Amino acid sequence: xxxxxxxxxxxxxxxxxxxxxxxxxxxxxxxxxxxxxxxxxxxxxxxxxxxxxxxxxxxxxxxxxxxxxxxxxxxxxxxxxxxxxxxxxxxxxxxxxxxxxxxxxxxxxxxxxxxxxxxxxxxxxxxxxxxxxxxxxxxxxxxxxxxxxxxxxxxxxxxxxxxxxxxxxxxxxxxxxxxxxxxxxxxxxxxxxxxxxxxxxxxxxxxxxxxxxxxxxxxxxxxxxxxxxxxxxxxxxxxxxxxxxxxxxxxxxxxxxxxxxxxxxxxxxxxxxxxxxxxxxxxxxxxxxxxxxxxxxxxxxxxxxxxxxxxxxxxxxxxxxxxxxxxxxxxxxxxxxxxxxxxxxxxxxxxxxxxxxxxxxxxxxxxxxxxxxxxxxxxxxxxxxxxxxxxxxxxxxxxxxxxxxxxxxxxxxxxxxxxxxxxxxxxxxxxxxxxxxxxxx
Numbered sequence: 512x513x514x515x516x517x518x519x520x521x522x523x524x525x526x527x528x529x530x531x532x533x534x535x536x537x538x539x540x541x542x543x544x545x546x547x548x549x550x551x552x553x554x555x556x557x558x559x560x561x562x563x564x565x566x567x568x569x570x571x572x573x574x575x576x577x578x579x580x581x582x583x584x585x586x587x588x589x590x591x592x593x594x595x596x597x598x599x600x601x602x603x604x605x606x607x608x609x610x611x612x613x614x615x616x617x618x619x620x621x622x623x624x625x626x627x628x629x630x631x632x633x634x635x636x637x638x639x640x641x642x643x644x645x646x647x648x649x650x651x652x653x654x655x656x657x658x659x660x661x662x663x664x665x666x667x668x669x670x671x672x673x674x675x676x677x678x679x680x681x682x683x684x685x686x687x688x689x690x691x692x693x694x695x696x697x698x699x700x701x702x703x704x705x706x707x708x709x710x711x712x713x714x715x716x717x718x719x720x721x722x723x724x725x726x727x728x729x730x731x732x733x734x735x736x737x738x739x740x741x742x743x744x745x746x747x748x749x750x751x752x753x754x755x756x757x758x759x760x761x762x763x764x765x766x767x768x769x770x771x772x773x774x775x776x777x778x779x780x781x782x783x784x785x786x787x788x789x790x791x792x793x794x795x796x797x798x799x800x801x802x803x804x805x806x807x808x809x810x811x812x813x814x815x816x817x818x819x820x821x822x823x824x825x826x827x828x829x830x831x832x833x834x835x836x837x838x839x840x841x842x843x844x845x846x847x848x849x850x851x852x853x854x855x856x857x858x859x860x861x862x863x864x865x866x867x868x869x870x871x872x873x874x875x876x877x878x879x880x881x882x883x884x885x886x887x888x889x890x891x892x893x894x895x896x897x898x899x900x901x902x903x904x905x906x907x908x909x910x911x912x913x914x915x916x917x918x919x920x921x922x923x924x925x926x927x928x929x930x931x932x933x934x935x936x937x938x939x940x941x942x943x944x945x946x947x948x949x950x951x952x
Contacts, residue, residue, distance in 0.1 A: 520611050520624045520644050524631035525651025528693030531627040534649075535582040544623070545579045547572060551586035551626075554603055562603030570610055570622075578621040587628040590637040604641065611644035653691055660684050662692050666699040667713070673706060675714035682778060683718045685797035686726065698725045723779070723795055730783035730793070739914070742782055744823065745792035746910040748835055749780050751822025752794055753924065754902055755815045755895060772925060781918035809850050813888075814895045816843050821896040825903060847884045852876065857883050905931055 523531040532548075539546035549569055554562040573581050583589075593601040611624055631650055632642060642648075654662060660680060667674050687695055702721035706713045723730075756777060764771040779795040804812075820836040855861035858879075876884075899906070908931050913919055919927075 520646055522645040522648045523627040526691055527629050528691030529651035530692055531651055535625050539580050545576050547581045550584050551589055560602050563606035566606045566610060573622045580623045583626045586626045587630050590628055590641050592636055592638050608640060653689055656684055659687050662695050666696055670703055673712055675712040679715045683722055686722045698722055701725055727795060728785055730785050742914055744833060745782055746913045747822050747826050748819040749792050749794055750906050750909050751818035751899060752815055753777055753780055755818035758898055759811055775921055778921050779918055806856055809846055813843050813846055813891050817892050817895045822899050825899055847887055851883045852880045857887060
């Protein structure tokens with residue numbers, strides 16, 4: 512009646528696990544239509560024109576049902592620009608274009624094609640002809656804070672009899688920033704498994720342990736159990752990261768310890784080895800909620816990353832620094848390249864020359880960008896070292912506590928810092944303050 516004669520094609524795009532397949536199933540249920548699931552990764556058969564023939568068979572099955580939904584998952588490769596070297600390289604894409612484009616019989620007009628991709632046209636160059644075939648494009652995203660809380664509560668409601676009544680989900684919601692609904696479901700399932708193993712209800716500690724296993728991976732203390740030297744170096748390194756962040760948040764909190772605890776991103780410091788990242792210790796932290804980062808935020812992030820190596824140098828000298836900071840230095844390099852090379856910070860021009868490079872080519876850093884990055888890295892490292900130098904007695908105290916316990920929560924770490932400061936104040940009031948020795952840079 513409205514003159515719509517073409518089939519209705521829908522493109523779903525977004526990160527894996529955000530619900531593309533579930534929404535397709537829900538639409539089929541709401542419209543009371545059968546749905547044909549197929550993975551684009553399985554279209555090719557290994558023979559010439561195998562992919563196009565598979566699409567023909569899928570179309571024939573849809574025609575026999577007259578009214579149905581065809582859901583093609585993992586189809587990002589089909590959206591890539593055409594132009595292969597061989598005559599038959601683009602057969603599958605050309606066939607999909609023909610299927611999506613026109614209606615030759617009335618039987619085909621009631622077939623809804625939903626094609627899902629983990630990427631969109633902003634994150635991957637896509638064929639314009641393919642994009643034109645879709646009347647509707649739906650972009651999926653990861654859930655925000657309120658949505659993550661609702662998703663966690665939904666999955667917990669399925670096992671409500673085994674959930675502790677005093678369960679506090681605030682920290683769990685924070686650490687799941689950026690996780691997909693599928694990842695959150697995995698986390699809740701992991702919490703259920705951990706609770707079964709421990710023979711207890713699903714409580715706050717169980718949920719946080721599950722979050723740690725999903726985000727960080729399984730950890731072990733056997734790697735460094737009998738190697739006190741390594742454990743001491745790791746503890747000094749990890750406390751360097753923590754204390755740099757602690758100093759800034761303490762200043763922003765203005766002496767309010769509750770506000771400090773709420774603002775700190777660190778949730779746990781551990782000496783357990785992490786096989787996933789080959790790290791001999793780790794700091795478990797929640798993700799920041801700010802999507803936009805200022806120049807000051809980026810510099811603070813760099814200082815926190817450099818805090819581990821800076822603390823090693825303060826205790827053992829430059830010759831005593833270890834390769835444990837390899838991952839930190841790699842991240843610092845990327846942050847500074849983003850700030851200088853892509854955002855034009857620290858120089859007058861605001862240009863991103865990397866945008867002119869061809870996709871797939873390695874990024875080449877020009878001499879000016881390299882020199883600015885090196886200068887800023889040197890400055891930020893010196894500032895980090897200067898921040899940590901007066902805290903060596905505190906670091907020594909915290910290292911001893913961490914080596915005894917193996918791991919410490921944020922609350923335990925802050926309580927130890929407050930206890931140390933109270934003891935120092937009591938000592939100074941009774942015997943007088945000791946002279947401060949400033950080490951040469």
